[in-house]
Amino acid sequence: MKLDVNGSQHEVDATPDMPLLWVVRDLLGLTGTKFGCGMAQCGACTVHLDGKPVRSCVVPISAVGDRKVTTIEGISPTGAHVVQRAWADADVVQCGYCQSGQIMTAVALLAANADPSDDDIDNAMSGNICRCGTYVRVREAIHLAAKLKRGGS
Numbered sequence: 001m002k003l004d005v006n007g008s009q010h011e012v013d014a015t016p017d018m019p020l021l022w023v024v025r026d027l028l029g030l031t032g033t034k035f036g037c038g039m040a041q042c043g044a045c046t047v048h049l050d051g052k053p054v055r056s057c058v059v060p061i062s063a064v065g066d067r068k069v070t071t072i073e074g075i076s077p078t079g080a081h082v083v084q085r086a087w088a089d090a091d092v093v094q095c096g097y098c099q100s101g102q103i104m105t106a107v108a109l110l111a112a113n114a115d116p117s118d119d120d121i122d123n124a125m126s127g128n129i130c131r132c133g134t135y136v137r138v139r140e141a142i143h144l145a146a147k148l149k150r151g152g153s
Contacts, residue, residue, distance in 0.1 A: 003064060005030070006074030020054075021045045023061050024071055032100045036129070043128030046101035047071050053108040072100035075107055083107050086145035094132035102128045106142050117147055122152035134149035 003010045012027045024030045027149060033056060036044030040055035046072040047056045058100065059120070075081045079088075083106050093099050102125065109116060109124040121139050130138070 001061060003061075003069060004066070005069060007068075012061070017060045019057050020047065020059040020061055020064060021056035024069070027031040028067035030071050034097055034100060035136045036098070036101070040102075041129070042098070043101040043105060044098050045095050046128070047050060048104060051106050051108065051111060059115065065111060070104075072104060074077050075104070081107065082148045083141070083145045085111065086141040086148060090137050090144055092134050092137040092141050094134055098128060098130045098132075102130065102138055104146065106138070109142065110146055110149060114149060116142065 001012050001014060003012055003023070003053055005024065010028055012023055014023050014027060021033060021035060025035070026035050034044040034055060038057050038110035040058040042074060043055070045055055046056040048054070049059070049064065050067045051070070066126050076084060079085075083103050087093065087099065087103060092102075092105060105125055105128050109121065113120055121142050125135075
């Protein structure tokens with residue numbers, strides 16, 4: 001099966017029901033996407049399919065088709081994406097386990113809404129669980145990233 005992951009074509013040998021999460025992590029070695037709950041409830045496994053956030057733990061590889069998959073590694077290999085920079089500036093991370101999923105959801109939010117309100121952010125991020133409770137800093141980082149994208153400092 002062929003997949004477009006982070007702008008590169010990959011041939012993978014996987015059963016059609018294998019979750020995209022395991023293809024990305026185990027077959028392609030892109031370990032930034034995390035396994036959390038396995039039931040699409042926590043958001044740790046969030047990746048983009050054609051720019052839309054999905055829970056890769058419940059997406060069978062057969063459902064991907066020719067859609068483009070983007071993982072945390074694909075938004076910026078150097079950590080220079082505006083959301084990643086804002087995350088660092090707002091000191092969001094504590095344990096860090098949920099952060100790739102949080103960032104992928106935030107990137108999709110800002111692609112759809114360049115200036116989200118607190119309610120917009122809370123609604124978009126509501127499916128991403130942070131056991132450390134950094135939700136206030138997540139919201140702060142998203143506002144900062146939006147400002148940076150608009151050219152503010």
